[in-house]
Amino acid sequence: MAKTPLDKLSATLLNDTLEIWKEIPKPKDKQDAAFDNYFSVDELRKRFDSPPEASLQTKPLVPAIDFVRSTSKIWDSIIHDKALDIPSHKVMIAKVRCEQIGDDKFNAFIANEEWSQLKGAVNNSPPVSGFGIKVTSMVDKYLAEYDQEAEFYDEVIKADNREKLKQRLLQEIKPTFGSLMDNISSQALNDFKFNLDKDLNEGKKFREAADWSKMLEKFDSDYEDSRIQHAEKTTKVRDKLVSQISSHVDSIRSMKQNELTSQVNSRLKSGLRESMGAILKKPESNMWDNLNDLFQNETETACSVLRDGLEDLGTNDNAKVEENELLKAYGRNIIEKSVREETYKILQHMQDKFCYILLNEPNSSIPRSWKGSDVIEDIVKNARTQCVSIMSAMAIIRLGINKESDNIQQILSNALLDGGGEGRLTSSRWDGVEPSKTLMSPASCATVWDHFLDSSGIIITCVKQTIQARNDADNATAANNQPQQQENHQSNIGLALAESALRMALPVHALVFDVVGKLVK
Numbered sequence: 001m002a003k004t005p006l007d008k009l010s011a012t013l014l015n016d017t018l019e020i021w022k023e024i025p026k027p028k029d030k031q032d033a034a035f036d037n038y039f040s041v042d043e044l045r046k047r048f049d050s051p052p053e054a055s056l057q058t059k060p061l062v063p064a065i066d067f068v069r070s071t072s073k074i075w076d077s078i079i080h081d082k083a084l085d086i087p088s089h090k091v092m093i094a095k096v097r098c099e100q101i102g103d104d105k106f107n108a109f110i111a112n113e114e115w116s117q118l119k120g121a122v123n124n125s126p127p128v129s130g131f132g133i134k135v136t137s138m139v140d141k142y143l144a145e146y147d148q149e150a151e152f153y154d155e156v157i158k159a160d161n162r163e164k165l166k167q168r169l170l171q172e173i174k175p176t177f178g179s180l181m182d183n184i185s186s187q188a189l190n191d192f193k194f195n196l197d198k199d200l201n202e203g204k205k206f207r208e209a210a211d212w213s214k215m216l217e218k219f220d221s222d223y224e225d226s227r228i229q230h231a232e233k234t235t236k237v238r239d240k241l242v243s244q245i246s247s248h249v250d251s252i253r254s255m256k257q258n259e260l261t262s263q264v265n266s267r268l269k270s271g272l273r274e275s276m277g278a279i280l281k282k283p284e285s286n287m288w289d290n291l292n293d294l295f296q297n298e299t300e301t302a303c304s305v306l307r308d309g310l311e312d313l314g315t316n317d318n319a320k321v322e323e324n325e326l327l328k329a330y331g332r333n334i335i336e337k338s339v340r341e342e343t344y345k346i347l348q349h350m351q352d353k354f355c356y357i358l359l360n361e362p363n364s365s366i367p368r369s370w371k372g373s374d375v376i377e378d379i380v381k382n383a384r385t386q387c388v389s390i391m392s393a394m395a396i397i398r399l400g401i402n403k404e405s406d407n408i409q410q411i412l413s414n415a416l417l418d419g420g421g422e423g424r425l426t427s428s429r430w431d432g433v434e435p436s437k438t439l440m441s442p443a444s445c446a447t448v449w450d451h452f453l454d455s456s457g458i459i460i461t462c463v464k465q466t467i468q469a470r471n472d473a474d475n476a477t478a479a480n481n482q483p484q485q486q487e488n489h490q491s492n493i494g495l496a497l498a499e500s501a502l503r504m505a506l507p508v509h510a511l512v513f514d515v516v517g518k519l520v521k
Contacts, residue, residue: 094153098161105142122180131226181237207314210249260309268302280342285389288398343439350387357383397437
């Protein structure tokens, strides 16, 4: 084959290059731009010259095996790069080869038998141990192999693709690591729940049984054993575990707290009702003093038990204060509800008090003998005064309130005893008293008093008739000089008087209870 002269080759290459240049799209204002304005032929020639011999002996610019890939890439860049910013052979080959080496190492990791075994073992119970060290060693191995095979390529390209390989490996590992941590977390939670129930059943205090610090220490140790050194640390799984444990502990604490509250409430209710019955059975002017003392003593005892129990449960201070107030409110409600129920019997209490004073000797349960010094009008006045005190005591709720803070008894006395007139008792509320604390309004008190006067009037009439009959009998006995028979007769008359008065009073009770009940509701 004849050798083509160099000048003809040069001319042919130049013409071909110019033809290529004409076909390349250019900006509108650069349509007629000459090739020489953008390229120096001498400079282009230098890019294809052979390197010095010394350089070839130390580090080749491009391995010979990659020449085909290099030229192919150059041509692709010429076609697609409008600015013809053609990289050097070294950069282009480095990019191609480093990407290929990275792919090879990633695929080798995927196919690694040890990695396949680790993936299958992360869901075992107990979970695989030493996961972090084993996988870190594998990653280091493939990164080291990459470094060795990519040793002679461009440093920037090599480093960039090495980082890409590492991130691909970590992304491949991430789901398996996540499954492992979920398994470890799940087992830690289940173990904690089991041990908590076991400790509580064995009588261990809740606060001690619910301490999860040791469990978290073990979890942190398992996390470090599983963590890949190339990956950043994360608290996501730990935070989730803490949230789940905290939620479970709060749930158990809430259940235990409800049980404690129920027990303390039951104890408080029993203590209040046991002593409150005697106070309400015979309401006196000091009724609220006694109820306040009872409330104070019983709630202090109950609150002390509640406080110790909440301390054992590890309840926070705000919750302790809230539970303490709820307990007091519960006790207060028991007393107030019981007094309201007893208010429906106000007329019976007033009649019982009236009959007791009228029919018995002062400060005793001995039937009154009705000596000549006994003036029934004075006795009736005293009895009615005591009944006004009962009505005043049961008019409003005074739990936790100083009994001297209102003048209801004075208002009732003026209106009902001192001739002030019931017309003053027409309001539906007491001045300065909340409606929720009102048991009997002024108008209700006036109505109850009217019924009381009617029923007590029957008793007074009965008593006066009986006294007159006794006096007539005494006079007859005295005329016949029968002292012993007189004494027996007086005793019998006293008993008959009491029985007769009570028999007269009881039917009246039944008639007016329904009316009074409606008034005080």
